[in-house]
Amino acid sequence: MLLILLSMLDTVQPASLVRPRYAVFGGSGFIGSRVCKALVEAGCSVASISRTGKCPEWAAEEPWSAQVNWLAADMLSPPAQLAAELGAIDGAVSCVGNMRPSPTWRDFFGLHWDYESLTRENGLVTWRICESARAAGASRMVVLSVSSSKKWAFGGALMGYIDGKLEAEAAGRCLFGDEHVAVVGPSLVLGGGRFAGLLRPYAAICDSAPIRAQTRFFKALKSGASSGYAPQDTVNEVALTPPAAVDAVARTVCACLLETIPASRLASFKEQQRAEDQIRDLLKEREAAGACEEIATERSTERADPAYGLVPPRRPGHIPSTLTLCWLRVIDPRLGR
Amino acid sequence: MYVDGTDQINSVAADSGTLSVLAAAVAVVRERRGAAAAGEVLGTLLGQPVDLRSSSSSSSGSSRSTTCSSASSPGSVGLEGSILWQRMPLDDKPADAASLENDAFREALIRDPRMWRSFSRAELHQLGVPAEVPEQTFIREQTFIREQTPPVHASAHHGATLSPQVPEQTFIRVEDAYYKPSTAAAQSPSAFGSPYEGALFGYKPLLFPWTPAAALIGFFAGAIFYGPPVPSG
Numbered sequence: 001m002l003l004i005l006l007s008m009l010d011t012v013q014p015a016s017l018v019r020p021r022y023a024v025f026g027g028s029g030f031i032g033s034r035v036c037k038a039l040v041e042a043g044c045s046v047a048s049i050s051r052t053g054k055c056p057e058w059a060a061e062e063p064w065s066a067q068v069n070w071l072a073a074d075m076l077s078p079p080a081q082l083a084a085e086l087g088a089i090d091g092a093v094s095c096v097g098n099m100r101p102s103p104t105w106r107d108f109f110g111l112h113w114d115y116e117s118l119t120r121e122n123g124l125v126t127w128r129i130c131e132s133a134r135a136a137g138a139s140r141m142v143v144l145s146v147s148s149s150k151k152w153a154f155g156g157a158l159m160g161y162i163d164g165k166l167e168a169e170a171a172g173r174c175l176f177g178d179e180h181v182a183v184v185g186p187s188l189v190l191g192g193g194r195f196a197g198l199l200r201p202y203a204a205i206c207d208s209a210p211i212r213a214q215t216r217f218f219k220a221l222k223s224g225a226s227s228g229y230a231p232q233d234t235v236n237e238v239a240l241t242p243p244a245a246v247d248a249v250a251r252t253v254c255a256c257l258l259e260t261i262p263a264s265r266l267a268s269f270k271e272q273q274r275a276e277d278q279i280r281d282l283l284k285e286r287e288a289a290g291a292c293e294e295i296a297t298e299r300s301t302e303r304a305d306p307a308y309g310l311v312p313p314r315r316p317g318h319i320p321s322t323l324t325l326c327w328l329r330v331i332d333p334r335l336g337r
Numbered sequence: 338m339y340v341d342g343t344d345q346i347n348s349v350a351a352d353s354g355t356l357s358v359l360a361a362a363v364a365v366v367r368e369r370r371g372a373a374a375a376g377e378v379l380g381t382l383l384g385q386p387v388d389l390r391s392s393s394s395s396s397s398g399s400s401r402s403t404t405c406s407s408a409s410s411p412g413s414v415g416l417e418g419s420i421l422w423q424r425m426p427l428d429d430k431p432a433d434a435a436s437l438e439n440d441a442f443r444e445a446l447i448r449d450p451r452m453w454r455s456f457s458r459a460e461l462h463q464l465g466v467p468a469e470v471p472e473q474t475f476i477r478e479q480t481f482i483r484e485q486t487p488p489v490h491a492s493a494h495h496g497a498t499l500s501p502q503v504p505e506q507t508f509i510r511v512e513d514a515y516y517k518p519s520t521a522a523a524q525s526p527s528a529f530g531s532p533y534e535g536a537l538f539g540y541k542p543l544l545f546p547w548t549p550a551a552a553l554i555g556f557f558a559g560a561i562f563y564g565p566p567v568p569s570g
Contacts, residue, residue, distance in 0.1 A: 018370040020363060042359035043367075090366075131494030147342040182338040186346055244343040254348045256338060258362035260353040266338060269345055
């Protein structure tokens, strides 16, 4: 009996062979490929899913890339089909995202972003990814999103990108629950082959004491006085936010996936988030109040206008940017309020 | 969990994202799995469950092990799996909610009990459920129905309600439990009004015929400066 028992135990796979398997959606991309690298180096089995299904050029000669299962798939294909191609996984990372401008020519200087395609490629695609990952048996999901300061500061043309990212986060939370989803929100990501020389000086400038101080000062000022339309939103929270190195972002994603972040640190993150949200909620309320006033004024004007019937219909979802509103104020202080 | 911004990312990468920490986390998962696999074999041989894992907390355990553990305790048999979810527009809910129920549909939900199971239009039609609205609308609108067997009932009846014959269907707005933030209204005050882009709306400088305009203006300027002098007097 003992001999049989021992012989059966020999057939059990040794622990070193039972590697956790993770899927990286968008794994051929800038951040996704670094996530693949970090996971392989940590000892995981990795499947990369992307449109091309190819290893990126910079990693073709690297030894770790041979250990990644590079798969080509359409993310919008039915989740069951994608899950079948993927096989059983323990967790997944969504590194997909798109903020490219529309190729068609329109409006000011022709450059514009299509709201619908941005929400689809950032939001709907992640919904499908989460569904596929869940169908493949993933118990944990990490969604790569944007930082809250970007969400707050980007408006107008890039609203579709932000809305898509918020939809992606909602997808993760809905399908996996708050406990099993992690969102990583970087601001500008540099490093690797992308503007390699820019990262250090830019980070040094943004990290310098005067810049940090003035960012904080304007935040405090906004919380007390501004209406939320002010241009310092863009200047401070986008241009002067320190960039993140791509390797740091990839390692953070892996830490979220493998749950190595201590609870005390997560609690402090939540506390910081709450403080930031308080300021933003206040500003949102003021914006909403201002917008309501604007509508009331507009409607009263429309009613008084005899040629109201000739006014072309309003375009829903067409959103003026913060910069445009500032220009409006410069041109006529009564506008843009 | 939300790791927000460069500062938090850098701190996490430095403390919790180093190669050694990540490798250690993977090693823990491997060890648990190795022990679980050995336990399965031993359990099969001995005829009783054997748990070789040292710690009972399996936060990073696989979904397979979660399923096994839930299946082994009769009090909570598939409690999560028993919740039937259907994604449908709330406005499409008929006055008689029970009309959504039919055997084919119920069986389809039981076969695939995912939380946010989506059905194609043809599939819904085939199941006898009204499907006038395309699935795109389901995702974009905030009108969802969650069709649920409440966990309280399920635990009270010890699995009696888990059988498809006795479902106590309730329709609850998903916003109670899960919600999709209405981002457009919250983020863009201009979504409320402001019909046009602004003062520069419609201004396409690169589409303006600059060349003929410059030629025309140049012609007049040339005519004024280099033309024959106008006789004075």
